[in-house]
Amino acid sequence: MIRVQDLGVRLGDRDILKEINVEIEDAKWTCLVGPNGAGKTTFLKALLGSLAYSGSITDGSVEVFKNHGRNVAFVPQQPQIPIGMRVAEYVMLGRSKRDGWGNESKKSRNMVAEVLKLTGLFGMQNQFVSHLSGGETQRALIARALVQEPTLILLDEPTSALDLHHQIAVLNNIELLKERGVTIISTMHDITLAAMYAEKLIVMKEGRVLLNGTSDFVIHSEELKTAFENRINVFTLESGRPVIVAKKDLIN
Amino acid sequence: MKQENSLSPIWNWRITGLSFGLLFFVSILAVSFGPVSLDFSKILRTLFALPGGLTGQERTLLIDLRLPRVLLGALVGAALATSGAVYQTVFRNPLADPYLLGVAAGAGLGATIALTSSGANLYSLLPIFSFCGAIFAVLTSFFISGKFFAEPNSLLLSGIAVGSFATAVQTYLQQRHSSSLRPVYSWILGELTVANWQVVSRSSIYIMIALVILITVSKQLDGLMLTDEEAYSLGINPNRLRIIAVIAATLATATAVSASGLIGFVGIVVPHLVRGITRRVTNRSLLTIALVGASFLVLADLGARTLLSPAELPIGVITAFVGAPFFLVVLRKKRLVAK
Numbered sequence: 001m002i003r004v005q006d007l008g009v010r011l012g013d014r015d016i017l018k019e020i021n022v023e024i025e026d027a028k029w030t031c032l033v034g035p036n037g038a039g040k041t042t043f044l045k046a047l048l049g050s051l052a053y054s055g056s057i058t059d060g061s062v063e064v065f066k067n068h069g070r071n072v073a074f075v076p077q078q079p080q081i082p083i084g085m086r087v088a089e090y091v092m093l094g095r096s097k098r099d100g101w102g103n104e105s106k107k108s109r110n111m112v113a114e115v116l117k118l119t120g121l122f123g124m125q126n127q128f129v130s131h132l133s134g135g136e137t138q139r140a141l142i143a144r145a146l147v148q149e150p151t152l153i154l155l156d157e158p159t160s161a162l163d164l165h166h167q168i169a170v171l172n173n174i175e176l177l178k179e180r181g182v183t184i185i186s187t188m189h190d191i192t193l194a195a196m197y198a199e200k201l202i203v204m205k206e207g208r209v210l211l212n213g214t215s216d217f218v219i220h221s222e223e224l225k226t227a228f229e230n231r232i233n234v235f236t237l238e239s240g241r242p243v244i245v246a247k248k249d250l251i252n
Numbered sequence: 253m254k255q256e257n258s259l260s261p262i263w264n265w266r267i268t269g270l271s272f273g274l275l276f277f278v279s280i281l282a283v284s285f286g287p288v289s290l291d292f293s294k295i296l297r298t299l300f301a302l303p304g305g306l307t308g309q310e311r312t313l314l315i316d317l318r319l320p321r322v323l324l325g326a327l328v329g330a331a332l333a334t335s336g337a338v339y340q341t342v343f344r345n346p347l348a349d350p351y352l353l354g355v356a357a358g359a360g361l362g363a364t365i366a367l368t369s370s371g372a373n374l375y376s377l378l379p380i381f382s383f384c385g386a387i388f389a390v391l392t393s394f395f396i397s398g399k400f401f402a403e404p405n406s407l408l409l410s411g412i413a414v415g416s417f418a419t420a421v422q423t424y425l426q427q428r429h430s431s432s433l434r435p436v437y438s439w440i441l442g443e444l445t446v447a448n449w450q451v452v453s454r455s456s457i458y459i460m461i462a463l464v465i466l467i468t469v470s471k472q473l474d475g476l477m478l479t480d481e482e483a484y485s486l487g488i489n490p491n492r493l494r495i496i497a498v499i500a501a502t503l504a505t506a507t508a509v510s511a512s513g514l515i516g517f518v519g520i521v522v523p524h525l526v527r528g529i530t531r532r533v534t535n536r537s538l539l540t541i542a543l544v545g546a547s548f549l550v551l552a553d554l555g556a557r558t559l560l561s562p563a564e565l566p567i568g569v570i571t572a573f574v575g576a577p578f579f580l581v582v583l584r585k586k587r588l589v590a591k
Contacts, residue, residue: 050484066489074485082477083346084533088259093474097487102471102536109259125259148486 001026006055009042016042017207029184031198033191034227038204040187044154047185048074071097073145077156081130087140088112088125094144111147118173119143134161142170153177155186159193171197191244195219203227263536271543278547282554283318287562290314320452324511325553326546329518331459331508333545334466334538335501336519341473341535342494343407349519350505352408354415358389359509361418367436368429379458382510386502389414455511462504463542469497470538515568517575522548524582
């Protein structure tokens with residue numbers, strides 16, 4: 001269980017996050033939704049432990065800030081692409097914490113090969129990461145997070161660069177992690193997809209949490225509409241799946 | 253399935269072994285050649301204290317003149333190449349080099365202050381002066397560029413400005429103290445003629461400390477090619493790692509500059525050469541870069557001693573002659589990649 005109590009993050013003279021109190025369940029998928037600038041990415045960085053914050057975030061019983069004992073994978077929305085690095089090497093970086101930096105075990109090499117196949121990148125292992133398409137880069141990032149064998153995976157817009165087919169392929173791969181007891185926390189602009197995969201949704205706006213609950217509950221809530229200035233419509237398909245679309249008429 | 257194992261290792265350590273061999277070979281070559289040629293097998297016998305080695309004047313020539321010079325060249329080459337490679341990774345800029353960051357010019361200024369200060373004999377404090385100058389230059393570059401590591405380009409630009417300023421002050425000092433013009437001038441052009449065991453032992457302490465630190469942290473440096481959050485999630489403290497790496501690289505550069513003057517382009521040629529030939533950017537190559545840098549400078553010094561024999565060319569002329577065109581090739585390639 002990750003317990004967030006009275007979390008605040010200040011950058012310069014701006015409060016990016018304030019008064020956040022939520023509990024995030026283990027081995028579940030929790031998705032942060034909300035408009036741009038709501039503080040979703042900052043929240044992920046705070047959960048990673050790399051960002052100074054006020055209040056407290058405990059993972060299990062330990063405070064997460066600068067706690068290197070945890071094994072948390074982080075998939076950024078805009079990665080820094082190392083010039084001249086090859087795909088296999090890039091994915092192998094995910095094993096660094098397990099093998100010790102500068103070492104690579106045979107087990108790791110086999111695992112990287114496995115995960116490259118799983119993410120459809122096998123055969124490209126010797127290409128430069130900088131030559132990959134947006135979607136391939138995203139899959140390489142996911143592959144690196146998978147070989148890290150984390151207890152918690154943080155994903156910032158994991159599907160933003162992917163076509164419809166690869167969105168599902170990547171999200172299915174991430175979902176498999178739950179079976180291994182991995183906690184998943186992601187941000188996602190596509191609320192329809194978020195509702196499809198995440199058990200829990202946290203609605204954020206202007207640095208605060210408006211609502212936190214099961215996907216089904218949140219999707220049909222007023223708070224979700226409020227977060228997006230009432231510019232969304234929620235429809236339900238025959239299968240019972242909710243679909244969230246923007247209202248065109250209200251957008252000036 | 254055979255495909256399972258078709259991932260090749262990130263770094264082939266046999267290359268590192270080969271570069272040890274290269275340095276050994278080049279060093280033997282360098283101590284052998286000169287106005288008086290020494291016999292290979294006799295050199296080896298002398299070095300390994302076997303019977304049948306060199307005697308008399310030849311032995312003195314080897315032990316007291318050529319050997320310290322080759323060793324100093326190797327140390328300086330290793331220091332410059334390694335710190336160049338480290339700066340390139342830390343500042344995420346393939347053109348970063350001890351010279352572009354103002355480090356070398358700062359070290360040069362510090363050393364010139366030591367050489368030109370009348371009265372007190374500060375010559376023995378030269379490494380400390382140049383280290384202070386180098387650290388001062390790096391810090392000034394950092395603060396001018398505003399953000400510590402966020403903007404690699406502004407850091408390089410401020411490094412160039414700081415470097416020019418330090419060079420200007422240095423030239424002023426040098427012209428004012430015309431009595432010491434000659435040693436300062438020959439030192440600026442870079443030369444290893446000053447090599448004796450005292451210089452070697454003094455420099456080797458600092459350079460070896462710096463190299464051991466750099467090669468130890470080099471394993472983690474690959475993580476700095478990612479965003480700070482990614483590096484953090486892989487168990488690295490990015491800012492601490494950067495500070496350790498920059499201080500150690502600056503110590504190595506400053507010591508190299510104080511021992512041998514301003515020898516340009518080693519820090520850019522050698523890392524790119526090693527990464528280009530092996531087609532690997534991983535910092536596991538850092539030991540290899542150190543060894544190839546050592547070999548490169550030993551060879552350049554051999555050229556400096558023998559090309560216009562009996563006159564000597566400044567070694568900085570040789571490295572710039574090879575390095576400057578190489579630098580342009582890298583620049584052009586980088587532009588092509590950017591497209």
